[in-house]
Structure formats: structure tokens, C-alpha cells
Amino acid sequence: MSANILVVEDEPAIQELLALNIKQAGYNALRSLSAEHAQQLLRETLPDLILLDWMLPGMSGIEYARRLKSDNLTKSIPIIMLTARGDEYDKVRGLEVGADDYVTKPFSPRELNARIKAVLRRRAPQMTDDPIEVAGLSLDPTTHRVSGNNVNISLGPTEFRLLHFFMSNAERVHSRTQLLDKVWGDRVFVEDRTVDVHIRRLRNALMASNHHDLIQTVRGSGYRFSAQTVEKTT
Amino acid sequence: MSANILVVEDEPAIQELLALNIKQAGYNALRSLSAEHAQQLLRETLPDLILLDWMLPGMSGIEYARRLKSDNLTKSIPIIMLTARGDEYDKVRGLEVGADDYVTKPFSPRELNARIKAVLRRRAPQMTDDPIEVAGLSLDPTTHRVSGNNVNISLGPTEFRLLHFFMSNAERVHSRTQLLDKVWGDRVFVEDRTVDVHIRRLRNALMASNHHDLIQTVRGSGYRFSAQTVEKTT
DNA sequence: TAATATTTGTCATGAATCTGTCATATGACA
């Protein structure tokens, strides 16, 4: 599931350019011409990143950013502001209201992509295309390949995403609900217990290279992907 | 089939310089002194990239860019604008009308080439006409020939482009949509599933030299052209 | 120009694979 990026920009030409760029980079572009309309879109899908123009008709970009950051539902969505000039003052205010980064117009496509990638990496590492390797187990999102100690491992789509998420967020416990949100995506309604089954399928597949014990059960909390082996208390 | 680059520049000296540079880099240079003349050229050949001077006699560069981007036939041709020294305002307007990148005069040949290359790669990585060879299967863009282990393979136009794209972007998974964009071009609207059919046709053709299994299906994601064979792990 | 190939996009169908849920077994913890 590639990242959804919401572009809030009132100038159609620039919006188009941004959207094109985003698609080119392999993300999914949602578009909105105003803060008000963006707000509506948010009801359906929560994007993984918001590109927000500084100046907007109606509610200004900065105003909207503040609002997004104060709403519990959206506060964790990273925001990249598009500012007109390299104005230091703007920059300060942008960061003040909680923007995660900003890009000054005119921007080069490369710069924009680099920033998007950087921000996404911070917030949702599994959304980037970087290959990951943990304890001899490696996963490459671009080739969609997984191998453990040179043994090829084939996974179904969901197991692949699950492993991808685990590997990009290792050493940390994830509740079933969190996993559903991050791996399945919000707006999907699935039983919590279903996660168990997929964990099992993933473990099964990883058995081929003896990496199945990297996925640890944390009783009462969820699961954890960890390179550190668990010591059994005897 | 090396990329054609159209240079629209009224100053003969600069045009000459640009053309030289382009040829040096192995591309094909088409030249035009005005937007009007360029328009005529476009009737014969659609270039793969347009280098457009900001200021032109008659129709200005920006005006022309806008026009190119609004015409269905030419809208997908990337444009690099040549702007006078670091004029911020120009850059904004350039991007506004849909230019893909810009180079400020005076430019260094190296920078120009880098940008051309980047834009072309983003647009059509398979545009270079170097022969490619993977696992005994070879494709020569100039002669339009494909052969596997000395067996000649004949392909329809679309299958040829598809294979060309695959071979120049091997090992990586491409979604159907991406394939449509890159192989069919972004101005066509065809069903996603159509890709399946062409994949099959290509596989069929490659069967002649037993290379059909280089094209792998990645369930839920798309297709991949890979020299590495898949091992089934159950 | 007419006739004949080729090429292309779409569809219907059946096969392969994936998914979510349940029922039951197992194991952890107080």
C-alpha cells in the first residue's frame, strides 16, 4: 500500500505539477483546492502526509496547519508547507504551528521528493522504498523480494506488508489494532484476531530460513519483531 | 532510437552551443529559432524532450510552454525551461505552466546534461538505445531486434516496447498502472487488465527461446522481469 | 481500392491463491 499524499493547493497548475510529481515518485495523490474541501476528504481517508500551500483562499494554510495539529485525529499526520519565498519569518511560523518541513517555491521536483521521502521515513518507514535487512533477513520493496540467508521466501501480499512494517518498526510492540491500522489501512474493518492468523502465516513462511522466532508474542499487548532473541525463563 | 531533443532558442550562438552539447551527450538535436517554427517541426516528429528558452521573439517561451502543455498531443513531452539568471519569479511561473525543470543561464554543460538525463530517465528510462542483454536474451533498440540464445524472436510493437522497458528496468516490480504509463504513454486510457494480455503475448513469444519465465507475476503488485528464478517455498 | 494480415483492447471463464473467521488446542499466569 503506497503512501497517500494530500495536496492542498489552490493554484490548479501547481497542484497538477505536484500531483504528477507525487505519482511519478510512486505515491498516491489526493488533491484539494481549499482547506475546507481538504477537511471533507479527511473524513474518508487519512493521508500519510499533507502538502499544504502557505497561502490559501478562505482559511489560510498556516491556519489550517494549526487546526490539523490540534485535532487528535490528524495531529500525527506530517505536514510539509509550501512557502512562496525563502522567508525566514515564514519558516519560523511554519515550524511553530507544527509543520514538519517546508519547501520554498519554486521547488525542484527532486528536492520535493527528497523531503517527502525524509518525512515519510520518519513517520511511516515502511512507506519508503529502502531495502531493509535485519539479522540476516532482508526485504526489498522495489523488487518485492524477501530472502533469509540467501533462501528466497515467498509471501502473500498481506504477509509481505506485515513483514515490511515489522522490519521498519522493529524492537517495538504493536497492538493488533495498531497493526490493522498500519498494515491493513484504516477504513478496513477486520476482526482483531485475524492478525493472529497472519502472524502465524508469516511465521510459517519465515520458518524456511529459520527466522520465525524474530516475531515475538507479547502476551496481553501484541507482537514485536526483534533481532534480540528471547531468553526463556526456566 | 536515441532520444530526440528539440531546442527552441532564438539566439543562434546559444542554440549552437546547446545543440552541440546535446549531440555530445548522444542525443539527437532538433533546432528551432521560434515557437512558430517549432510548432511546424512538431507535426513531423514529437521529440522526447523540449529545451525551451524563456524569452522568444513572437510567442514567448512561457506562452508556448503553456500551449504545449494544454495540447493533448504534446502535453506529455517534458519541458526544460532556460531562464535568465536566477530569477525567482520566472521559476515559479515556469513550473506553473508545467515545465518539468529549468536551467538558469549561464548554464554549465554538465548541469544541463544532468538535468536532461534526469528528466528523460524519469520519463522514459528505456529511451536510451543501448543494446541490452539479460540471461541470454538480447534486445537491440536500433535494429529493433530481439533474440534469445541465437534464436530470432519476433514481437509486435507493443510487446517490443514492453520487453524493452522490462529489460531496462529489471528486477523491479511494476504495477499495471506504472507499465501503462511507461510503455503505453500517459495519454492513453486502457484497461489495467489489458496489461495481462500483453504479458501473456510476450511470454508466448519468449517461449521460443525458453525465456518466458523471466517475466514473473507478483500477485497483488504487478510484474517483474528478473534473471533470478523463483523458488517455490511452501 | 479492395482484400488480407497484424495488432490491440476487452471480455468471459476457470484456475490459483489469498483472506477473514471459527472452533478447538495449547500454554501462561494467578
Add this chain to the structure above:
DNA sequence: TGTCATATGACAGATTCATGACAAATATTA
């Protein structure tokens, strides 16, 4: 030991792909 959370195997429904057929569009040839 009893209770509760997790593991596991089975399964039916849902997706996703492969494939053959076909007609429209294009190119080629007579």
C-alpha cells in the same frame, strides 16, 4: 487448578491471474 490469551488447522468466499476468443483498428499487399 481455573481462566484467559494465543496458536493452530480448516474452510468457504473473495480476489487476482491466465487464457482463449473476438471484433475493431491498422498496416500491408495485391
